[in-house]
Amino acid sequence: QSLLFPILPGLVDCTVGIIGRPVTVKEDYKLQTECVNFLSKLVQTFPKQMGDKVATALPVLWKLLTTNAENHLASVVNNPDYDDGDDVDSDGAEIGFGNLVQAIFEFIQSLTEKKKYKAMIRNVLPDVVFYLITYLSIPEYQMELWDDDPEKYVEDDDE
Numbered sequence: 671q672s673l674l675f676p677i678l679p680g681l682v683d684c685t686v687g688i689i690g691r692p693v694t695v696k697e698d699y700k701l702q703t704e705c706v707n708f709l710s711k712l713v714q715t716f717p718k719q720m721g722d723k724v725a726t727a728l729p730v731l732w733k734l735l736t737t738n739a740e741n742h743l744a745s746v747v748n749n750p751d752y753d754d755g756d757d758v759d760s761d762g763a764e765i766g767f768g769n770l771v772q773a774i775f776e777f778i779q780s781l782t783e784k785k786k787y788k789a790m791i792r793n794v795l796p797d798v799v800f801y802l803i804t805y806l807s808i809p810e811y812q813m814e815l816w817d818d819d820p821e822k823y824v825e826d827d828d829e
Contacts, residue, residue: 675719678712682723685709690730693767696757700765706731706773710780717784724787731774738767739804747807771805 674681685705693699709727713720746752757766778798781787791798816823 674716678716678719679723682709682712682720682727686723686727686730689727689734696765697759699767699770700759700763703765703770703773706770706777710773710777713777713780713784713787717786721786724781724790727777728790731777735771735774735801735805738771739801742767742771742805743807747809750810752809752811768805775802775805 685708689702689705689709691698691702693702713724757764759765778791782791816826
């Protein structure tokens with residue numbers, strides 16, 4: 671703690687800066703996802719010390735969710751030619767915007783688990799639920815696949 675706390679504000683600022691950078695290659699999503707996961711761990715482990723820094727991270731994360739929602743609906747959910755094509759890194763871990771969105775919602779969940787941040791989330795809960803539903807919408811092809819073969823739904827759900 672004595673080594674981490676003095677550098678924590680700068681570390682969080684740098685991490686939030688990485689999350690806010692524009693994506694130039696698909697691997698940038700992996701880095702941003704890891705940064706969001708790092709912030710979640712900091713909030714869970716050091717909620718008191720993260721106090722003001724959460725307020726600087728939330729607008730950046732919120733911007734990612736809100737500005738990409740319409741694109742997600744157009745390019746994934748309502749695109750009959752969409753192929754999720756399992757993008758993976760050299761270690762076999764999935765990369766992509768979907769993983770980043772999942773990490774952001776997990777960050778929001780970690781905030782709701784700490785009394786200090788509950789009010790912050792409570793005020794925007796209807797909007798969070800709206801975007802959660804937006805990003806949980808399944809593509810048209812997936813609906814058709816599961817409608818044609820209910821066993822495929824059960825198989826996919828087990829994975």
